[in-house]
Amino acid sequence: MLVVEGIEKTFGDNKVLKGIDLTVNQGDVVALIGPSGTGKTTLLRSINFLEQADQGKVTIDGLTVDCQTASEKDIIQLRRKTAMVFQSYNLFRNKTILENVMEGLVTVQNKSKKEAEAIAKAQIEAVGLGDKFDNYPMQLSGGQQQRIGIARAMALEPQVMLLDEPTSSLDPERSAEVLRVLQEVAKTGMTMVIATHEMNFAKYVSNHVVFMENGHIVEQGSPEQIFNHPKEERTQRFLQDLENPFKTESE
Amino acid sequence: MLVVEGIEKTFGDNKVLKGIDLTVNQGDVVALIGPSGTGKTTLLRSINFLEQADQGKVTIDGLTVDCQTASEKDIIQLRRKTAMVFQSYNLFRNKTILENVMEGLVTVQNKSKKEAEAIAKAQIEAVGLGDKFDNYPMQLSGGQQQRIGIARAMALEPQVMLLDEPTSSLDPERSAEVLRVLQEVAKTGMTMVIATHEMNFAKYVSNHVVFMENGHIVEQGSPEQIFNHPKEERTQRFLQDLENPFKTESE
């Protein structure tokens, strides 16, 4: 279970999150959609305290951490229950692909090297990069890095997985593969929050959709509800040409 | 006119481009599609010599540069005829947004500060970030950085524009906007090569589609031809569930 209560965050004089409340049940997959610069990334980062919000609290699996009183220990506890896939991948530059995925298993979860290696290799193969074990991140294409980011998070088997546009650099085939993998994992009870701008992906991966704009949650509900019968005018407008946003523009 | 002849590139023992030939007429918009790790980025980078290919030559607007004999002067000449939008944005981190866009205008094109500022502001406003002039790149969201990357390249008014997944971090609304902007620009005669995995975007933005796989061009033609009547079996498979790659997976 993930509960987010009253999260607010301001950068300078730019209020980016204006009080976000969100409850996600175990095994739920939440898709976070909304225009660019709306605060999706900031919300994900606030959940695992990469960004310390000004107000609000986060509860994961019985552990509640308040932004204003959070101790370092609490924060690390919380982070160990989550894993994150970054919009800009953030792979460890000084580690090979294999080491990138093994890292958390060995240092954080105290798994043996051998065990970690087995898990890591399986995950990397699952995202189709079994031939790149010994490459460094700088030697991968964008989509390859993104997949390693996903593999790294998956390998940790966290309670809550936070994914920031995990398919932004992937072609449709690969995206479909990732979709399948995530669905597989969701069945095991892992909770996921996925920020994405790929509406089809959101529709099929999630069982709950949250539409954010401008630091607020505008509307939320089942994919069916949001994509087929959005209540809010803004949601309707955002999704109007979902099937093909470009069609109207072509000559 | 952009002509690419016999480009080959090997990293270590991984042959990434296996002889690419491509001719693009002035004002054409070419969409470069294909699976992740196929060499799209490497091809774009080879065209403006960010990556020095092992073999082959590039001709832009009468200037032919051979990879093996290229002088630094030739390369700079060639680069001044092109501009690039990077997959990972690559904004100048020591410059504000406004400075990022002005930079090339002032230092490379010797425009006056005033003139450069006017152009830059117009471009930034065109991508909807008129309120971020004085922010540094680190303070922007992913999609915002990507849009500044586009604005920076646009401002230079190059003969050939190379765009590497320019809408990967953009929501459908913003993507549609970018599509519109690019179509506008294409009308002025600017040539564009766009690597993208967003098939709808490719379909509507381009008048020529190139499907690459594994360092080869598998098939090329008009969007109509490639997307509706692909000849090659591989192309067909890649595009089979274009309208919705995820549908088959949903329960």
Added chain:
Amino acid sequence: MNFDIQVMIDTIWVVMRAVPRTFGIAAVVLVIGILLGAVFAQLKMKPVPVITPLVRLFVSYMRGVPLIVHLFVMMYSLPQASSSLLAIFGVTVQPHDFPSLIIVITTFSLLEAAIESENIRGAFQSIDPRQIEAGQSIGMTRRQNLRRIIIPQVLSVAIPLFLNAFLKNIKGLSLAFTVGVVDILAQARYAAALSYRYLESYIAAALVYWLICGVLQMIFNRVELKLQFGETRRQGV
């Protein structure tokens, strides 16, 4: 122990007299050192046959050998060399008329260049190659790219290193005294010789050195802050 504050204060004034000179020489040395060091660093990062190995040898020699030896070598060879060089043009200069200031500046600048070449090389390793590519992609020449994009980013690492070097120079100049240039420490020693108050004189010198450093630190901090480019670096936890 008898410590006389008044003597110390008097000495500070005396010692202050050497500040402009010491400071000036150190600044000249730093500037030459950085410029030449940058060239060396470039040559190390982008090797050129023959020249690069020579540069490496030179840097290794300059860094490895003690300053006093360099001064000694320069003191004997520089006047000789330049007077025979000038003789070719028909100018006769007695080697011992050779200004010791030039010996000092030459020696220190060469040493500084060797040191800075390594500092600069390290700072360059902090640059994300994608930043360089961004500059190249908009058609910048190498020089434009260096000046506008790379160097500002390199500086955010290098500025504190330059300050380190500058402070070392200011103190290293006490050895310049070997060839007759009076610096802060030497001035303090003269004062001590007159007053027989060694402790007071050394403390006075320390305070003057510290003052210079304080002023410099303030300036360099300002610059360093400017070079953070809006990054909110909360890297704790």
Added chain:
Amino acid sequence: SGNGVTEESSAQNEPAAEGETIEVTVAVENASNPLSFTNNDGELDGYEVDVINAINEVIDGYNLTIESVSAEATQVGLDTGKYALIGGGLYKNEEREELYLFPEEHTGVSTIEIYKRADDDSIQTLDDLVGVTVHPVTPNGGIFNLLTSYNEENPDNQIDIQLGEAGNFAQRFQALHDGVSDAVVMPSNLGADDMITDLELNVSTADEPVQVNPTYFVLAQDQEAMKEKLDEAIAQLKEDGTLAELSEKWYGENMFDYELTE
């Protein structure tokens, strides 16, 4: 002020109890041949070292340990109470007397000589130095003071005092030999004569020394008790000829025979 006194040295202020020896540290310079220096066997050696050792034999109630450090360090160490006594061929003047305790008896003699080219007879006294090139002087030495006070006393007759490291002794005399400078003013007890002979230089002293100064070991101001014992010991060594003997050993002459300048 006495607040900087270490336990050790404050103990020394009390007269030594019967049968109890007080440990004190004496500092001498570490590279000042022939006063005190490290010899080729790596051992501390020299005139002052021998004198200290001789004193240690006869002094009552004290045991002296020698530490060799740089010239500047001896005085700083004396100031801060690390050393009870220092060497270094120091002579007496008002400023020093204010700061330190001097024993009643001197233990050495330093003659200050003007060195000039052997064939140059024009330079004999300090007055002759006006208008000629005098080799630079060390800043922490007495020569600097000597010349400075000459200039103060003779406002119309200024010696050009060059500031700068004097260079080592060989360099000074070589410069003189080569005509780079016309005169070197230097104490004679630093081995100059040996070197001039060694290098076969065209250098000799002026006919008369400029000054003949007594030199002393110097005590920290709180060492009244030790001063008494030290005075006794020095007097005894003078009496029994030990000092004269050591002078012969290191300087080849008994320098206590010189007549002191006022």
Added chain:
Amino acid sequence: MDFSFIIDILPTLIKTLPLTIYIMVIAAVFGFLLAIVVAAVRIKQIPVISQLFAVYASFMRSTPGIIHIFIVYYGLPVLLSGFGLNINSISRVTFSIVALVLYNGAFVSEILRPSYMAVSREQHEAAISVGMTSWQKHRRIIFPQVLPIALPSLGNALIDLLKDTSLLFLIGLVDIMGQADIIIANTYGVYQLEVYIAIALIYWALSSLLVFGLNFLEKRYSRYYQR
């Protein structure tokens, strides 16, 4: 010039190497540890301590080594005796090491600080997002990336330290440079050139050895860097 003299004195000079190297190694190790603490406190901007360390770093970096040696060797005992502590019996070597550690630590902290700041925020975030503790993050991810930036400058600092051991001659400890001074003094400076050539050779050899080791480390830690 007298080559045989150079050959003659080489063994005498080399005899001082163990002391020189001993002091240098200890001072380098403790100086480095001190530098890490100082840099860390200043990067984290821990109030009060951070300011204190800034003052420490500026004092140590701006004042000459002779002053540090005097402060530690002559000043510290006076200060501590005020608290009733007598440390005069501690060996000169220890005092020397303390002085050099304080000095070296200040410089190295100002090498580590900017090098550390140069590692991008994303790398920190990646590490903490997998749940690493601060120590794990630093040891496994951040420090290895700081090293290639800092190593060339650390090389400078290490060579400086090697040379700075000569300061110890001020309080009578004989390192290479001290031994050189002794030989020069004992020969009245007649063989200055020869002595300097000899020590130049020794110092150059030692520093080359240091640089060789550091280059090895640098290569190792910048493998990922080669694109």
